[in-house]
Structure formats: C-alpha cells, structure tokens
Amino acid sequence: MKRNKNLKTLIYHGSIWVLGLLMIYPILWTIASSLKPENEIFRNAASLIPSEIRWDNYLQGWEGFGNLSFATFFINSTFVTTMVVIGTLFSSTLVAFGFARVNFRFRMPLFVCMIITLMLPQQVTLIPQYILFHKLGWVNTYLPLIVPAFIGGIPFFIFLMIQFIRGIPRELDEAAYMDGCSMFGIFWRVVLPLTTPALATVAIFSFYWTWDDFMTPLVYLNDTKLYTVALGLQMFSDPASVSAWGPMFAMSVASIIPQLLVFLFFQKYLVEGITAGGVKG
Amino acid sequence: MxxxxxxxxxxxxxxxxxxxxxxxxxxxxxxxxxxxxxxxxxxxxxxxxxxxSFTNYDLLTAPTWIGLDNYINMFTNDSRFWQAIKVTFIFVFGSVPLKLVFALFVAMLFNTKRRGVGLYRTLYYVPSILGGSVAIAVVWKQLFGGDGAINDILSLFGIPSISWVTSPDFALSTLILLVVWQFGSPMLIFLAGLKAIPAELYEAAAVDGASPFHQFIKITIPMLSPVIFFNLVMQTIQGFMAFTQSFLITEGGPMDRTLFYAVYLYEKAFAHFDMGYASALAWILLLICGIFTAFIFRTAKSWVYYESEGGK
Missing domain, CATH: 1.20.5 (Single alpha-helices involved in coiled-coils or other helix-helix interfaces)
Structure with a gap:
C-alpha cells in the first residue's frame, strides 16, 4: 500500500515537472539564445546550453540602433509606467471609495455603467480617442498614455478596489464619523490605510499592463526618442534591420527582467488580485 | 394624524x-x-x-456624410472584412475552449495538499506573466521559424521542417498555441474556485460509491460553473480584441490567414487613415462582442449554479 502511494507521488511530481519544463522551455530558450555565439543560435537550435557564454550580446544590444540605446527606452518606459501606476492608484481608490461607501443618488446606474465598460473592447474607443488626442495636440507625447490612468481608464482596478473596500467593516467608518471625521477624512485616515494589500495588487497589475502595452504607444508615439521598451524592441527586431540575432535575444530578455523581478517578489499580491476579481465577482 | x-x-x-x-x-x-x-x-x-462611421474621414479634411455606405461596402464589397471575421472566429473558438480546458486540468492537478505545489503554480504561471510582451512575440516567431528550435526538436522524431509562421496552414495554429500557453490567469481563478468547494461533498459522494469521473461531472463542474462563466466571458472578449500576436508575429499574413479583426481595424485607421470605415469596423466589433456576451449571459441561467439561490 505504502509503495503504491509512493509510486503515485512519483508519477504526480514527475509528470508535473515534465509538463512544467515544456511550459517554460520557450523562456529558457530565449535566455539560452541570448548567451549563445551568433552562429550557434539557429544551428543546434533546440539546445539550452551555449557552448560558451557571450555576455557581449547584451552590451551590443544595449547600444540599440541609430543613436538610441536601450537606456533611453528603459527610461521612457520607467517614466510612463511610474506615472500610470500613480494615476491608477489615485483614481481607483477615490472612485472605489465613492461607490463602496457613499450613498449618493444615481450610484447604482453609474455603477452598472462602470461594470459595462469593464467589458468594452479597447478598439471601440481607440479611433475616436485618437482623433480627440490628435485635436488636442497630444499625439507624439506621453499624455495619451498617462492621462487616462488618472481618470479611471481601466475600470477593472476600480472594481477590484470596490470589492476590497466592501470587505472593510463599516463600523470603522461610523466610529470615525461619530468622532467628527469628514468623508474625506474617513477615506484618507480609516479606509485607505487598510487597503494596502489591494493597493499593491492594483499597482502591480498596472505596472504589468503598462510595461507590456504595445498598441497604445504604437498608435501615439512616432518619435523614436519617445519609444518605450516594447516599441524599441519591436523596431530592434525588425527583420529588415536585424543584423545579429544574439543582441536581439539579449534585449528581449532585458525587456522582461523587470516583469520577472516584480513577479518573483510580489507573486502573492498578483495571485490575490486575479482570484479576487474572478471568484468573489 | x-x-x-x-x-x-x-x-x-x-x-x-x-x-x-x-x-x-x-x-x-x-x-x-x-x-x-x-x-x-x-x-x-x-x-x-x-x-x-457614417462619414468619409481621413483626419485631415472635414468628415463628409455618406450615410450607410461604409457598412454596405463592408458587408457586400469587402472580402478582407469577411476574412478578418472568419480568422477571428476561428481564433476565438479555437483558443478559448482549449485554454479553459487546459487551465481547469492543471488547476485540478494543483488542488492538492502535496508538497511543492506552490512552486509548480509559479512555474506554470510564468508564461502568462511574459506571454503578452513584445519580447515573447518576437521570440515566438524565431522559435517556430524555419530553422527554429521547434523544428529542431521535431527533426529528432523524423518530422520534416515546417515553416510554421509563414505557412498558410499553420500560421494561425501557431498563434493559437501562443495564447493557450498563457492559461495562467484562468488557472489561478479555477484553483481558487476548486478550493472553495466543500470537501464533504466529495466525501459523501465517495461513500455513495460515485466514481471520480462522476464526482467531476456532478460536483466539480456545477460548483465551479460561476467561475467557468466568468472565465468564459473574459477570455472571449480578450480573444476578439487580440492584436499583438498577429501584428508582430505574422503581420496578418500569410495571405491574410491570420488577419485578426483588430489588426484589420488598425490597418484601416492608421495605415490608410480611413477613420470613417475603421469606426464602422469598431462598431461591428462592439456588436459582435455584445451579442456573444449577451448569449453567454442568457444561457448562464441554465448552467451556472449559484449557491445562494439554488442551495439556500
């Protein structure tokens, strides 16, 4: 009986490892290819072990193209992402508190509107927004990327915060109200400090989606000096301009390192965010 | 008074x-x-x-009213529109069920108290973290390229090289595979759903002699149905919106075989600056998404089980 159980455990772990290796093979392959000498990348392609480690792929890739190094793209992406995260935290907490805790008229119909926009395909508003930003003279600036975050551009985050704030006991609000606290005071001193885990989730998700975002910068940024990492990498990997594959793979790896680091350190909040949206929704 | x-x-x-x-x-x-x-x-x-959407508008000159012409053109005179619809439908109906089945399967594997599950969960989730990025799209193209790693592995089994990305027969499947690979989010949602099912239900069923398959059909699926519903709606909408994969890996080609609706819309708007036509395309997309969401919501009553209504 015991042996049988051990065998089962072995099969379980064994098959999960095999499947798991298959799952992350493409990522390992990218990392391996980024360290391989040029002539080895597509000869003996499947191998994950470089015959010698070539760190200069990274140095060469970092230099980028034209006069633009990847340092520029990373600075641009960091700036845009930081601003978007700040904007998202600002708008999602305020709006969520309003919906979750203030009994104003038209609250329900507006809440329903918000939920509907949760399912609105981005492409539907893309063109008129582009026309609007074009008229405002915002094309080829970061404003179209950043401003929407400050006005609740991604309702998913508002929804997530509402779910979380609903879980905070109302008695706390009432006690603070009795003590003469204003609504804003309740928001700022009572509710906001208790939402820290949800704030982390929101910050991490908005970091991910902004760092990854390809379509918005593609539409709004023309000047290569303004390119984010996603756009820079796309240009760098353009078949017409790729002269060396090693640096291309190296920069692919570099572009996902921030995401990997955040994932490793803040995994817990990510998992909570995904499941909170889905199960209790 | x-x-x-x-x-x-x-x-x-x-x-x-x-x-x-x-x-x-x-x-x-x-x-x-x-x-x-x-x-x-x-x-x-x-x-x-x-x-x-009722005008002819190129962004530089003022829009001119042309009534329903954009829509009429689209439906009667634009074979690429129909191609984009076809491709997008195949993509959505090919990738969403596969992704959800896979996500559920893996979630069930992980729904155990065995050691190491936390690590496994992380391992299986990594592709979803990175999969949407430009980096992975760029790499995917090379991985499935003519002399990429996939062909190298297949050649070990004596399978001849296939040019996955440039072949009209395989290009779309390559993109579907990329999306299915990122099953991490629905997997985590399923896993949380599975953990919420009371163990007593299974114990009682086992006492009554129900087979694991029976337990799956009679307990797991109904108890999980709200979560399945949520995943289905979200993944379907995401599927209709897919852009990056096709734009970067296959550029809509070969011969429009991977012309996603969003890519066609982008092309009309930002390559041809036909803003009127592109707006009409966007409204049709909204309509399609709306019909599908409404359909899923409608049928939900018959297969989604809510404990608060049915149980108590």
Missing amino acids: PEQANVAKYNSNSDKLHKQWKVDLIGFAFISPWLIGFLGFIIGPMLASLYF
Whole structure:
C-alpha cells in the first residue's frame, strides 16, 4: 500500500515537472539564445546550453540602433509606467471609495455603467480617442498614455478596489464619523490605510499592463526618442534591420527582467488580485 | 394624524433632503475622476465614432456624410472584412475552449495538499506573466521559424521542417498555441474556485460509491460553473480584441490567414487613415462582442449554479 502511494507521488511530481519544463522551455530558450555565439543560435537550435557564454550580446544590444540605446527606452518606459501606476492608484481608490461607501443618488446606474465598460473592447474607443488626442495636440507625447490612468481608464482596478473596500467593516467608518471625521477624512485616515494589500495588487497589475502595452504607444508615439521598451524592441527586431540575432535575444530578455523581478517578489499580491476579481465577482 | 407629527415628519424629510444633497455632492466628488473619464473619454468618443462611421474621414479634411455606405461596402464589397471575421472566429473558438480546458486540468492537478505545489503554480504561471510582451512575440516567431528550435526538436522524431509562421496552414495554429500557453490567469481563478468547494461533498459522494469521473461531472463542474462563466466571458472578449500576436508575429499574413479583426481595424485607421470605415469596423466589433456576451449571459441561467439561490 505504502509503495503504491509512493509510486503515485512519483508519477504526480514527475509528470508535473515534465509538463512544467515544456511550459517554460520557450523562456529558457530565449535566455539560452541570448548567451549563445551568433552562429550557434539557429544551428543546434533546440539546445539550452551555449557552448560558451557571450555576455557581449547584451552590451551590443544595449547600444540599440541609430543613436538610441536601450537606456533611453528603459527610461521612457520607467517614466510612463511610474506615472500610470500613480494615476491608477489615485483614481481607483477615490472612485472605489465613492461607490463602496457613499450613498449618493444615481450610484447604482453609474455603477452598472462602470461594470459595462469593464467589458468594452479597447478598439471601440481607440479611433475616436485618437482623433480627440490628435485635436488636442497630444499625439507624439506621453499624455495619451498617462492621462487616462488618472481618470479611471481601466475600470477593472476600480472594481477590484470596490470589492476590497466592501470587505472593510463599516463600523470603522461610523466610529470615525461619530468622532467628527469628514468623508474625506474617513477615506484618507480609516479606509485607505487598510487597503494596502489591494493597493499593491492594483499597482502591480498596472505596472504589468503598462510595461507590456504595445498598441497604445504604437498608435501615439512616432518619435523614436519617445519609444518605450516594447516599441524599441519591436523596431530592434525588425527583420529588415536585424543584423545579429544574439543582441536581439539579449534585449528581449532585458525587456522582461523587470516583469520577472516584480513577479518573483510580489507573486502573492498578483495571485490575490486575479482570484479576487474572478471568484468573489 | 396630529398636525404636529406631520410637521415633524416634514422637517425630518427636508433635513434628509438637505443631507442627501450633501451626500450626492460628496459622492460625485469621489467618483469625479472616473465620471470625467467616462463622459469625456468613453461616451463622448463612442458617440463621435458612431457619427464618423457614417462619414468619409481621413483626419485631415472635414468628415463628409455618406450615410450607410461604409457598412454596405463592408458587408457586400469587402472580402478582407469577411476574412478578418472568419480568422477571428476561428481564433476565438479555437483558443478559448482549449485554454479553459487546459487551465481547469492543471488547476485540478494543483488542488492538492502535496508538497511543492506552490512552486509548480509559479512555474506554470510564468508564461502568462511574459506571454503578452513584445519580447515573447518576437521570440515566438524565431522559435517556430524555419530553422527554429521547434523544428529542431521535431527533426529528432523524423518530422520534416515546417515553416510554421509563414505557412498558410499553420500560421494561425501557431498563434493559437501562443495564447493557450498563457492559461495562467484562468488557472489561478479555477484553483481558487476548486478550493472553495466543500470537501464533504466529495466525501459523501465517495461513500455513495460515485466514481471520480462522476464526482467531476456532478460536483466539480456545477460548483465551479460561476467561475467557468466568468472565465468564459473574459477570455472571449480578450480573444476578439487580440492584436499583438498577429501584428508582430505574422503581420496578418500569410495571405491574410491570420488577419485578426483588430489588426484589420488598425490597418484601416492608421495605415490608410480611413477613420470613417475603421469606426464602422469598431462598431461591428462592439456588436459582435455584445451579442456573444449577451448569449453567454442568457444561457448562464441554465448552467451556472449559484449557491445562494439554488442551495439556500
């Protein structure tokens, strides 16, 4: 009986490892290819072990193209992402508190509107927004990327915060109200400090989606000096301009390192965010 | 009723009314960022886009009204529109069920108290973290390229090289595979759903002699149905919106075989600057998504089981 159980455990772990290796093979392959000498990348392609480690792929890739190094793209992406995260935290907490805790008229119909926009395909508003930003003279600036975050551009985050704030006991609000606290005071001193885990989730998700975002910068940024990492990498990997594959793979790896680091350190909040949206929704 | 009581009632009502007015102001102040965005960046632009869809508009000259011409053209005279619809439907119906089945399967594997599950969960989730990035799209193209790693591995089994990305037969499947590979989010949602199913249900079923398959059909699926529903809606909408994979890996080709709807729309708007036509395309997309969501919601009543209604 015991042996049988051990065998089962072995099969379980064994098959999960095999499947798991298959799952992350493409990522390992990218990392391996980024360290391989040029002539080895597509000869003996499947191998994950470089015959010698070539760190200069990274140095060469970092230099980028034209006069633009990847340092520029990373600075641009960091700036845009930081601003978007700040904007998202600002708008999602305020709006969520309003919906979750203030009994104003038209609250329900507006809440329903918000939920509907949760399912609105981005492409539907893309063109008129582009026309609007074009008229405002915002094309080829970061404003179209950043401003929407400050006005609740991604309702998913508002929804997530509402779910979380609903879980905070109302008695706390009432006690603070009795003590003469204003609504804003309740928001700022009572509710906001208790939402820290949800704030982390929101910050991490908005970091991910902004760092990854390809379509918005593609539409709004023309000047290569303004390119984010996603756009820079796309240009760098353009078949017409790729002269060396090693640096291309190296920069692919570099572009996902921030995401990997955040994932490793803040995994817990990510998992909570995904499941909170889905199960209790 | 004595008059005094009436007066008191009136007073408290007006007091209430006065207070409600204050509460409204506070409420709207809190939601104002979203409200501004909703009116200025969603409702306004959507109405504008509805108007543009009836015009010929190239962004430089003023829009000219052409009535239903864009829509009529699209349905009767634009084979690429139909191709984009076809490709997008195949993509959505190919990738969403596969992704969800896989996500559920893996979630069930992980729904155990064995050691190491936390690590495994991380391992299986990594592709979903990175899969949407430009880096992975760029790499995917090389991985499945003519002399990429996949062909190298297949050659070990004596399978001849296939040019996955440039072949009309395989290009779309390659993109579907990329999306299915990122099953991490629905997997985590399923896993949380599975953990919420009371163990007593399974114990009782096992005592009654139900096979694991029976338990799956009679307990797991119904108990999980709200979660399946959520995943289905979200993944379907995401599928209709897919852009990056096709744009970067296959550029809609070969021979429009991977022309996603969003890619076609992008091309019309930002390569041809045919904003009127592209707006019409966007409205049709909204309509399609709306019909599908409504369909899923409609049928939900018959297969989604809510404990609070059915159980208690």
